[in-house]
Amino acid sequence: MLTPAIHTTHNETLAAELDRAINNKTKPLGSLGALETLAKQIGLIQNTRQISISDPAILVFAADHGVVAEGISAYPQDVTWQMVENFLAQGAAINVFAAQNKCALHVVDAGVNHDFGPRDGLIDRKLAKGTHNFAQQAAMSNAICTAALEAGMALAAELKGNVVGFGEMGIGNTTAAAALMHKLTGIPVAECVGAGTGLSPEGVLHKQHVIEAAVARHSRAVTPFDILATFGGLEIAMMAGAMLKAAELRKVLLIDGFIVTSALLVAARMQPAILDYCVFSHCSNEQGHQKMLNALQARPLLNLGLRLGEGTGCALALPLLHAAANFVNQMATFESAQVSEKSE
Ligand SMILES: Cc1cc2ncn([C@H]3O[C@H](COP(=O)(O)O)[C@@H](O)[C@H]3O)c2cc1C
Numbered sequence: 001m002l003t004p005a006i007h008t009t010h011n012e013t014l015a016a017e018l019d020r021a022i023n024n025k026t027k028p029l030g031s032l033g034a035l036e037t038l039a040k041q042i043g044l045i046q047n048t049r050q051i052s053i054s055d056p057a058i059l060v061f062a063a064d065h066g067v068v069a070e071g072i073s074a075y076p077q078d079v080t081w082q083m084v085e086n087f088l089a090q091g092a093a094i095n096v097f098a099a100q101n102k103c104a105l106h107v108v109d110a111g112v113n114h115d116f117g118p119r120d121g122l123i124d125r126k127l128a129k130g131t132h133n134f135a136q137q138a139a140m141s142n143a144i145c146t147a148a149l150e151a152g153m154a155l156a157a158e159l160k161g162n163v164v165g166f167g168e169m170g171i172g173n174t175t176a177a178a179a180l181m182h183k184l185t186g187i188p189v190a191e192c193v194g195a196g197t198g199l200s201p202e203g204v205l206h207k208q209h210v211i212e213a214a215v216a217r218h219s220r221a222v223t224p225f226d227i228l229a230t231f232g233g234l235e236i237a238m239m240a241g242a243m244l245k246a247a248e249l250r251k252v253l254l255i256d257g258f259i260v261t262s263a264l265l266v267a268a269r270m271q272p273a274i275l276d277y278c279v280f281s282h283c284s285n286e287q288g289h290q291k292m293l294n295a296l297q298a299r300p301l302l303n304l305g306l307r308l309g310e311g312t313g314c315a316l317a318l319p320l321l322h323a324a325a326n327f328v329n330q331m332a333t334f335e336s337a338q339v340s341e342k343s344e
């Protein structure tokens with residue numbers, strides 16, 4: 001597998017130019033807060049002072065998880081394929097928010113345990129009918145994990161826009177994400193697990209024990225790739241591949257909640273410079289997400305108490321990206337509007 005080569009966006013000259021352009025706008029210095037940071041980041045990603053948001057798209061990757069056999073989700077596995085049907089029928093939260101914000105939505109079957117047949121609007125990249133149960137064996141073979149990463153890379157290469165958001169659907173995937181988080185950050189499993197779709201406190205404790213036993217069983221998984229293959233999911237691996245490619249192509253990567261951030265964590269351990277390209281849309285209510293964001297030194301834009309996934313945080317944060325581009329491109333400067341500058 002050829003891993004994309006991602007370059008840092010660091011560029012002192014351009015950074016100084018962007019600071020000057022932002023500071024010259026008719027507003028007190030720094031008063032647009034996180035939007036200023038965002039505008040500068042997008043400028044550095046796009047390597048220009050004329051920043052733009054064109055043809056944004058959200059990729060939603062769906063797959064099933066063998067570890068659901070351990071009773072780690074509050075919902076049955078069939079919800080995965082049923083929600084894919086719901087995406088295709090435009091009935092899910094992500095459909096509503098993406099449409100509201102004029103964002104294209106692409107639904108990818110990375111490995112759902114269901115035969116959809118050829119369907120309009122569904123991108124079929126099914127590699128298996130779900131992963132193996134990682135409580136018993138590695139979730140994926142190396143070959144399947146590589147194929148998932150490569151399929152994700154190919155999908156990202158086809159996108160025409162310059163902003164790509166990531167979403168997922170897969171009952172059981174907060175368990176996979178918590179295991180990845182623990183293995184890649186060293187944070188104790190108890191601090192990585194959460195209620196997911198709504199487990200009781202006893203259910204969360206059981207989920208913790210399932211992960212702890214699996215981590216002990218698979219102690220030889222140490223590289224990011226091996227950890228991904230052992231504990232990850234087909235949607236998580238495909239997302240990680242798409243993220244790596246999108247960053248290589250200098251797109252803005254919009255990161256959603258707990259599961260999407262776990263895919264980024266894998267990608268960032270492979271290619272740390274990917275973080276220069278990431279905008280963290282929100283902090284999820286899933287316990288563990290804030291700590292995962294801290295481990296990546298990431299500052300999320302929104303904190304709405306969401307715990308849904310599907311890429312909903314990305315769709316909701318998109319207007320903020322437009323706002324960042326618009327203020328840089330459309331606001332007057334102190335000079336052009338003849339407004340007096342700071343006096344002290
Ligand atoms: C109706 C429904 C719609 C969803 N949309 C996203 N998820 C979210 O919940 C799942 C992860 O939680 P757990 O690990 O506890 O199974 C993922 O599919 C995620 O996208 C949903 C879950 C449900 C039930």
Ligand SMILES: O=C(O)c1cccnc1
Pocket residue numbers: 174196197256257258259260284285286289306307308309310
């Ligand atoms: O943070 C998320 O994205 C999340 C949390 C719980 C369940 N599904 C998704």
